[in-house]
Amino acid sequence: MVVSDTTKDLAYAAFVEAAWSRHLGVATLLTGNPHQAEELLQDCLVKLYVRWRRVAAGDPDAYLRRMLVNGNVSRWRRRRRELLTAQTPDRIDPASAPREPNEELRRALLALSHQQRTIVVLRYFEDLTEKSVAAALGCTVGTVKNQHHRAIRRLRELLRHLDPRQNTEIAR
Amino acid sequence: MTMEREELSTALRSLAGLDGDSAAPVAELIERGRRAERKRRAGIVTAASGVAAVTAITVGVGVLSSSSSPGGGSHVTASPQPALQLVSAAESTSRTSYRVAITYTVSQAKRKDYAEHYQGAFDPVAHRGYLRMKTAPARTMEFRYIGNDAYVQRGARWKRIDPAGTIGAPRGALPMGEILTAGPKPLLKTLATVGTVTRTGTGRYTFAYVGKKSAGGEPGGNKVTGTVVVADQKIKQITMQTTLVGPDPKIADRDPVTRAMVIDFSGYGSPVNVQRP
Numbered sequence: 348m349v350v351s352d353t354t355k356d357l358a359y360a361a362f363v364e365a366a367w368s369r370h371l372g373v374a375t376l377l378t379g380n381p382h383q384a385e386e387l388l389q390d391c392l393v394k395l396y397v398r399w400r401r402v403a404a405g406d407p408d409a410y411l412r413r414m415l416v417n418g419n420v421s422r423w424r425r426r427r428r429e430l431l432t433a434q435t436p437d438r439i440d441p442a443s444a445p446r447e448p449n450e451e452l453r454r455a456l457l458a459l460s461h462q463q464r465t466i467v468v469l470r471y472f473e474d475l476t477e478k479s480v481a482a483a484l485g486c487t488v489g490t491v492k493n494q495h496h497r498a499i500r501r502l503r504e505l506l507r508h509l510d511p512r513q514n515t516e517i518a519r
Numbered sequence: 520m521t522m523e524r525e526e527l528s529t530a531l532r533s534l535a536g537l538d539g540d541s542a543a544p545v546a547e548l549i550e551r552g553r554r555a556e557r558k559r560r561a562g563i564v565t566a567a568s569g570v571a572a573v574t575a576i577t578v579g580v581g582v583l584s585s586s587s588s589p590g591g592g593s594h595v596t597a598s599p600q601p602a603l604q605l606v607s608a609a610e611s612t613s614r615t616s617y618r619v620a621i622t623y624t625v626s627q628a629k630r631k632d633y634a635e636h637y638q639g640a641f642d643p644v645a646h647r648g649y650l651r652m653k654t655a656p657a658r659t660m661e662f663r664y665i666g667n668d669a670y671v672q673r674g675a676r677w678k679r680i681d682p683a684g685t686i687g688a689p690r691g692a693l694p695m696g697e698i699l700t701a702g703p704k705p706l707l708k709t710l711a712t713v714g715t716v717t718r719t720g721t722g723r724y725t726f727a728y729v730g731k732k733s734a735g736g737e738p739g740g741n742k743v744t745g746t747v748v749v750a751d752q753k754i755k756q757i758t759m760q761t762t763l764v765g766p767d768p769k770i771a772d773r774d775p776v777t778r779a780m781v782i783d784f785s786g787y788g789s790p791v792n793v794q795r796p
Contacts, residue, residue, distance in 0.1 A: 367542075375536060382673060396555070453534055472531040472532065
């Protein structure tokens, strides 16, 4: 079926309007930085526009999610070789850190590996099944289960270490 | 298990900041998507956004340089005298502040032109300046260059960035940040060694060259033509027009992509008032 440019643009615009907020949330949690998240999401959406005719027939949400995951890893690899002074440090001296639960959680997430962070975000923010997470990451369900277990254990350790009194929001 | 799934979900939603304030820039995304689609159709491999700008001097100027390398474009004929006159004009302006207005247009048959507009000013002595890019109605992106630092404004926020990675440039265009901070000198200096530069009148020059098929993804080679206007021993305007030549001429000729840049230099000696964000 031939789709005209106008029809394509309308369908794409409707998708972006609907998906923007949720995927921006995913990107924010993956990158740990709202500005980088918006850049990542915009870059992925531009690529999605180019592939829209093919992707629209399937599941654009899942496709975009996978683009975000891969794009975040690529961005990290690229930036690892650059000298970026504006990069938010992954770890900050706990003594100088503000004690807001959100900030603690953000730092704890950034302390996880990319794969573990992605699994936590997709499982708990996107409410995806282990099978869907495995599809997004391109790995097996067994890997997802294993890394999920390690990620939760690491989160517990990190949050407890920062300030056990304020961990009541997400841990008991 | 001590960590409750629901509590972690709630905490992540709070951390993600889903307050609904951020509206999707749909028009901008569609414009960028169309542009990417045009490039893709033309078989152009564009360098990745920020990193591209590090090597972005290859674009335009870089293509010129590659033509002069051993085994490069054999079409190029050196004509140093008018080119050196241009370099001389550029040298005389290299220690003076200036304003820049850049219009970059991508045209393709049967499609609406895509245009980007930039305005800026730079003081090469104090090494500070700014560049504003109009990306969509009511959306302006600003870059600031202070010493060795560079900043970009996104919405109401400023972010410090790598000065070399400010604005990427597609093939056939010059990187905007380089134009601002380096002025006309690099381009004109390169023209002194490659390409054909012809003096067409008082203070008016034309140039032309063919970039070779490079290993950097250039599908065929770009024929680049342009003009330079000099007045009072200062560069006033540089225009460049590039038509993509694809690996298969039949495909490229059927729907050619043409890129044009008009770079106006003005306000020589005017103070540049820009502060670190």
